[in-house]
Amino acid sequence: MTETQALPPTTRTPATPATPEQFVSVQHFLNRQMQLLDDGRAADWAATFTEDGVFAQDTRPEGRRGRAVLAERMEHHVGVIAARGLTRRHWIGMLSVEQDEDGAEQGRVRARYYAIVVDTPADGEAGLHLSTVCDDVLVPAGESWLVAHRYIHHDNHRP
Amino acid sequence: MTETQALPPTTRTPATPATPEQFVSVQHFLNRQMQLLDDGRAADWAATFTEDGVFAQDTRPEGRRGRAVLAERMEHHVGVIAARGLTRRHWIGMLSVEQDEDGAEQGRVRARYYAIVVDTPADGEAGLHLSTVCDDVLVPAGESWLVAHRYIHHDNHRP
Amino acid sequence: MTETQALPPTTRTPATPATPEQFVSVQHFLNRQMQLLDDGRAADWAATFTEDGVFAQDTRPEGRRGRAVLAERMEHHVGVIAARGLTRRHWIGMLSVEQDEDGAEQGRVRARYYAIVVDTPADGEAGLHLSTVCDDVLVPAGESWLVAHRYIHHDNHRP
Numbered sequence: 001m002t003e004t005q006a007l008p009p010t011t012r013t014p015a016t017p018a019t020p021e022q023f024v025s026v027q028h029f030l031n032r033q034m035q036l037l038d039d040g041r042a043a044d045w046a047a048t049f050t051e052d053g054v055f056a057q058d059t060r061p062e063g064r065r066g067r068a069v070l071a072e073r074m075e076h077h078v079g080v081i082a083a084r085g086l087t088r089r090h091w092i093g094m095l096s097v098e099q100d101e102d103g104a105e106q107g108r109v110r111a112r113y114y115a116i117v118v119d120t121p122a123d124g125e126a127g128l129h130l131s132t133v134c135d136d137v138l139v140p141a142g143e144s145w146l147v148a149h150r151y152i153h154h155d156n157h158r159p
Numbered sequence: 160m161t162e163t164q165a166l167p168p169t170t171r172t173p174a175t176p177a178t179p180e181q182f183v184s185v186q187h188f189l190n191r192q193m194q195l196l197d198d199g200r201a202a203d204w205a206a207t208f209t210e211d212g213v214f215a216q217d218t219r220p221e222g223r224r225g226r227a228v229l230a231e232r233m234e235h236h237v238g239v240i241a242a243r244g245l246t247r248r249h250w251i252g253m254l255s256v257e258q259d260e261d262g263a264e265q266g267r268v269r270a271r272y273y274a275i276v277v278d279t280p281a282d283g284e285a286g287l288h289l290s291t292v293c294d295d296v297l298v299p300a301g302e303s304w305l306v307a308h309r310y311i312h313h314d315n316h317r318p
Numbered sequence: 319m320t321e322t323q324a325l326p327p328t329t330r331t332p333a334t335p336a337t338p339e340q341f342v343s344v345q346h347f348l349n350r351q352m353q354l355l356d357d358g359r360a361a362d363w364a365a366t367f368t369e370d371g372v373f374a375q376d377t378r379p380e381g382r383r384g385r386a387v388l389a390e391r392m393e394h395h396v397g398v399i400a401a402r403g404l405t406r407r408h409w410i411g412m413l414s415v416e417q418d419e420d421g422a423e424q425g426r427v428r429a430r431y432y433a434i435v436v437d438t439p440a441d442g443e444a445g446l447h448l449s450t451v452c453d454d455v456l457v458p459a460g461e462s463w464l465v466a467h468r469y470i471h472h473d474n475h476r477p
Binding site for chain 1: 339345346349350352405409410411436442443445461462
């Protein structure tokens, strides 16, 4: 799965777009998930991944796997940002959602979106910090979703 | 109501997410509302609040109440921005919408979202100016919504 | 059509908002379209316009017309950005969608949204480059849309 996702989008075969209902519920899920992160709720954030969910980045391609590991790493990361006196906001946009050919029978979808990070110091001006593109594999969970696999491409990282 | 909204989100009890239909119509409403603001239509913007709607910020917690007051203050504010030669755009994102426990029978919802301000001077470069988080209480109005209460948390303001 | 679109929004007559289904599918269409652009797929991007679709800007009001012309110009533009070593992302937001009075029987809609450009150099920091407002006329095409007319207002361009 990792190898497939790391391919540039132009080499992926065209896929079936998600239904409007899937598009809207994925958008709502991702918005709520990013708010958990920015509120510093590392364990609640990790619980939005599957039990063995993967979080990988092109700057660290081996990835992290499993809720316990993700929560521990994010807890650390949240502390680093707070120690630097910053309020961090993750913004996502340009979401597109497609049926996942390999997991269509389980209702699995692929989401692709842009993400930027906006940092604000105390009494300071907001600043744009980072621009990325994210590729998610999402599995249905009740009325919402869980992240099975997330791969983040950093715009300042050239392969 | 003000006191409840000023609580940090982590201390709020978990709530029932809005339906997809509510999520979409709140998003459309907020987008249109911000366009009115940026188009300098202060009276039309104020009319998107309830008659006694409240606009409060952590930098000015006493708040403003009522369409006439909101329109007058926004008219002034629009003039200040224009006098500085800026084109101002309010962007919102990361919207989440929940049923409002205290007003579920009237169809009332709570919306939480991020907002940034992008300013552009004549012949100049666009710049990010401000990052905030907004908590709204919205009441249904025909096919759309009215703002009963808005509370804006500034990221550069530490309590 | 160009003249009407170039009018400031305050002078346009109030219109009927799009249905929630139209709003969602326009949003998904525009997100996918911007991704094509940022992925450098100029021909695929041009194919999201009607055969004689127009792309106009207040900085170049005569506009460009037709898929072949649009593809050729965008191919050139993508090359310029790449030669400068930048990764460019178009973000859109604050979308509102209305029925098009003049083309309601064909299901035509008007979309208005903000767009910003985020550029990232290799190993560098992301930066906000440009803020605009876009006015689209969209025609239905199967489950999705085609752009019949796009007019971009640059925030740093004063009429």
